[in-house]
Amino acid sequence: MQPFAYSAPTTLEEAVEILDKHGEKARPLAGGTDLLVQIRGGRFDLDTVVDIKKIPELNEISNGNDELVLGAAVPCHKLYDDPSISKSYPGLIDAATLIGSIQIQSRSGFGGNLCNSTPSADGIAPLIVHSAVANIQGKSGSRSVPVEDFCTGPGSNVLGKGEMLVSITMPNKGDKFGAAYERFIPRNEMDIAVAAVGASIMLDSNGKIAEAKIALASVGPTPIFATKASESLKGKEPNEAAFKEAASIAKSECSPIEDMRGTADQRKHLVEVLTERMLIKSLERIGG
Amino acid sequence: MVNVSDSKNYKVIGTNPIRHDGYDKVTGRAVYGADIKLPGLIWASIVRSPHAHAVLKSVDTSAAEKVDGVFAVMTGKDLPHLADSWIDHGEGTENVAWSSENIMATKKVLYKGHAVAAVAAKDRYVADYAASKIKVEYEELESVTNVEDATKEGAPILLEDLVGDHIGKKVEKTNIASVTRHEFGDPDKAFQDAEHVVERTFTLQMVHQGYIEPHNATATWDEEGRVKVWTSTQGAFPVRTSTAAILDMDVSKVKVTPLEIGGGFGGKIPIYLEPVCATLSKKSGRPVKAVMERSNVFQASGPAPGGTITVKMGTDKNGKLIAADTSIKLEAGGFPGAAVGAAVQCIFAPYEIANTRIDGYDIVVNKPKSAAYRAPGSPQAAFATETVVNELADLHGMDPVDFRLLNASKEGTRRADGVVFPVIGNEEVLDAAKASDHWKSELGTPMKGRIRGRGVASGYWFNVGLKSTVNLTVNTDGVVALVEGSTDIGGTRTSISMQAAEILGIPATDFRPTVGDTETAGYADVTGGSRTTYATGFAAVKAAENLIEVLKERCSIIWSLDKQDIDFENGTFFATKDPELKFTFKQLAANLDSTGGPAASSGSVDLESAGGAFGTHIVDLDVDPDTGKTDIVRYTAVQDVGTVIYPAYCRGNIQGGVVQGIGWGLNEEYFMKDDGSQANTSYLDYRMPTALDMPNIDVIMVEKPNPGHPFGVRGVGEVPICPPIAAIGDALHDALGKRFYDAPMKPGRILNVLGKISD
Ligand SMILES: Cc1cc2nc3c(=O)[nH]c(=O)nc-3n(C[C@H](O)[C@H](O)[C@H](O)COP(=O)(O)OP(=O)(O)OC[C@H]3O[C@@H](n4cnc5c(N)ncnc54)[C@H](O)[C@@H]3O)c2cc1C
Secondary structure (H helix, E strand, C coil): CCCCCCCCCCCCHHHHEEEEEEEHHHEEEECCCCCHHHHHHCCCCCCCEEECCCHHHHEEEEECCEEEEEECCCCHHHCCCCHHHHHHCHHHHHHHCCCCCCHHHHHHHHHHHHCCCCCCCCHHHHHHCCCCCEEECCCCCCCEEEEEHEEEEEEEECCCCEEEEEEEEECCCCCEEEEEEEEEEECCCCCCCCCCEEEEEECCCCEEEEEEEEEECCCCCCCCCCCHHHCCCCCCCCCCCHHHHHHHHHHHHCCCEECCCCHHHHHHHHHHHHHHHHHHHHHHHHCC | CCCCHHHHHCCCCCCCCCCCCCHHHHHHHCHHHHHHCCCCCCCEEEEEECCEEEEEEECHHHHCCCCEEEEEEEEEHCCCCCCCEECCCCCCCHHHHHHHHHHHCEEEEECCCCCEEEEECEEEEEEHHHCCCCCCEEEEECCCHHHHHHHHCCCCCCCCCCEEEEEEEECCCCCCCEEEEEEEECCHHHHHHHHHECCCEEECCEEECCCCCCCCEEEEECCCCCCEEEEECCCCCHHHHHHHHHHCCCHHCCCEEEEEEECCCCCCCCCCCHHHHHHHHHHHHEEEEECCCCCHHHCCCCCCCCCEEEEEEEEECCCCCEEEEEEEEEEEEEECCHHHHHHHCCCCCCCCEEEEEEEEEEEECCCCCCCCCCCCCHHHHHHHHHHHHHHHHHHCCCCCHHHHHHHHHCCCCCCCCECCCCCCCCHHHHHCCCCHHHCCCCCCCCCCEEEEEEEEEEEEEECCCCEEEEEECCCCCCCCCEEECCCCCCCHHHHHHHHHHHHHCCCCCEEEEECCCCCCCCCCCCCCCCCCCHHHHHHHHHHHHHHHHHHHHHHHHHHCHHHHHEEEEEEEEEEECCEEEEEEHHHHHCCCHCCCCCCEEEEEECCCCCEEEEEEEEEEEECCCCCCCCEEEEEEEEEEEEECCHHHHHHHHHHHHHHHHHHHHHHHCEECCCCEECCCCCCCCCCCCEEEHHCCEEEEEEECCCCCCCCCCCCCCCCHHHHHHHHHHHHHHHHHCCCCCCCCHHHHHHHHHCCCCCC
């Protein structure tokens, strides 16, 4: 590890200015639970670390009737400490309570998880099934990108030079909506997903599926929005046959590798098992 | 000597006093190896091979030497490099030439992470940076990382000068360092007569002890030519022996100060850093410290061998075992010395079998040189034997505990390696397991979506004796200072003091026990082989008995009586002919100054054997047949513990062994990549169980006193890691109807055995 400078800007403009000036040599620091480990491990050779926690927009957490706005530096525990968020965004809460440990959840959040952009990130699939959008600020302006389009490869994403994530916005889908996220790990904590699945279901007034979303983690170079599996549920009765079919389609939408954490075949099998389980759980949570 | 039959009258033995190291450890004041700071201290960083197998062509240190803040640079050529010579640690011998090559290679690198050079600099960051400037040229060779590949025709040879001893035959150009055979009766004929024969082949992967504290050493080499070492180790004296041998100096030139140790389990017996720090100190004139990174602890310390074990056992029509045959092939790592000798002694130990053959193979592979890990070799052996035993019990339609009782080894049973068992507690342990609440209970309802299964298995460890010394000094306030040379890994300062306290009739809290350095403590062999409470405790008993004689002498001065007219009982010295003349221990201590000052004594032992011990474990687990996830939901460990000195330690020690065994059974393994390197070199991916993976572990302690110890102590710490792997496999069989022959029984393997995914 080499010495680096630390800066803690208090405005977005300042932060973007510093990031733009240093390019590859600077990185934002949210909770730091990925970044500090990576610096120590030699993954980045930085001359500046930009602490973004002093910027008001990044600490915003506003839960309105229509949407939730989550500042990019809000730590996980703030979500599950708020019962109104737990009710409308259950998939998010599943992730917020399983990332790392209480210590990690007290510092780190979905912004850092998304920007770190690992295939196994536990925050990203839940954001996808909650139809989240990433709000980005750069020197020349701001833009918004659906979370499913944010990651471009292991550890890489759409953020360009000098750009940073400001917040994540998610619509409130009302009472006929349920979501869930689960990862498979061999132990009960402190592990990286071998495979993970997030799902959400919104029912119409007839009790049929108006919209469903399925997202997969740890089974491809980025978290995957399983569009075919999701589409297959539209207009169907939410029953075992429909869920099993969607699970089987989801299995074909992933492209896992084989490594120390599991084989490709094992991961595909787990996608099928977990997809069905998460759809059942999402359904159970509706109106619950 | 104290009579074992007095056991129920003990005042100190069998109680749970506050441990002497407790306050410092819970308040963070305890000084561990890496905490030591000396004036002018500099840091070492070690350059390690990126290849699993390569010829070391050249090492160019010139760029590193020029880095600002660098004080010294060394390569393997800076170590003396002696011809083959052997040193004896009591528990295992060591070839100094190989140890030296292991500490820093000069000819070949034999595993990824093998040290080739080192730098000492003003801090660890500069040291790491300078180390990255050292240019090493390698000629890569094909690597072999398991016993099958290493023994194939045409396999690359690791050690060109290794001459294998294959049951007495000298063999050159081989990776099989030794083959041993123990034979008893006529197994081939007995198998022909057998009613049932089961033969299975098992595989196990290399696993790490997983101690939390990484290896560390700090050393100075002074102008007088003396080397001083501070380190955390399982044996200060063995570190002295090894360091002196590798640096080619007399033992008395080396002084080793052991600091608190954060776990060892056998892995902190060998040395890795001490001669390197000493050499860098010689070159720089400064104290030099090195602390391993976790990834290096995995890749370059001494894990436990994996391997392949075939076990064949046969029964007569009544279910009596009549024949057993095994070949145990364990991977030694880059240099010979897998725990196969111990595995051979343990593999059939729980059973009385008239016709037995045991072949043991010590095989070098391109992995770190394996070291001891809690009952070295026995957990691997037990996985194989106990699984076959459970299958045979099934074939006979017998309860597996009854099957074991029918076949249990007992006093007088002869093992294939020639040992005839003295008093052992195997049958008592099985009886206690059978009578336990756990064994008698219903399985209960599994968690949602899971299937519950119950399994059982036994295990054995022989324990060792060896040399120990304890010195006592009575202070005038009646407190006894106790100095011993056995490093304290698990609370032995207290378990040793308690034994002296029992003899002296004073509370354990009236002791101030210290682990001395190699120049203040009397000689002691390693803290290993479950020997410390047994052997060093024995030395404490002797020291206390000697102290009573010294104190009687002092009474005789004070009372002007003959020593033989003075007696000692229940903590009181008294004149046998005058009931008015008596002193409690404390009163006498207060009077010592007038009789020559504080009284002192010493006690030493050199014990040839120790009482071996047995365990039988029962496990209930819930397995998810769709994901392969397994949770242990109930666990009972029954163990023969001799006389319990400190019940809370004893229970904790057994629980700790069980936890490690569960990790070995379920998820832990060195996951090897095709290039011969370990993929999972962090605790994130080396999946040791976490607290959330463990149920409460019930312990049933069966007290069968060891007649070879004044209080009946048996070693406790190693047996509990032996049964879990097989017990878990048996429970999975109960749940899923399939037997498991490969460890770990991780989720992917379970799905594969169930036919749900490919291999
Ligand atoms: C012990 C431990 C356990 C863990 N367990 C889990 C787990 O179970 N599941 C899981 O998914 N992860 C886990 N992690 C990883 C990590 O905690 C999560 O990814 C966490 O969400 C990261 O958030 P952070 O705020 O700490 O990010 P940081 O480390 O601050 O940032 C992560 C990356 O994103 C960049 N970044 C941060 N904020 C922004 C921004 N606003 N704009 C642009 N780039 C930005 C940083 O430069 C860095 O590259 C664990 C980590 C540790 C140390």
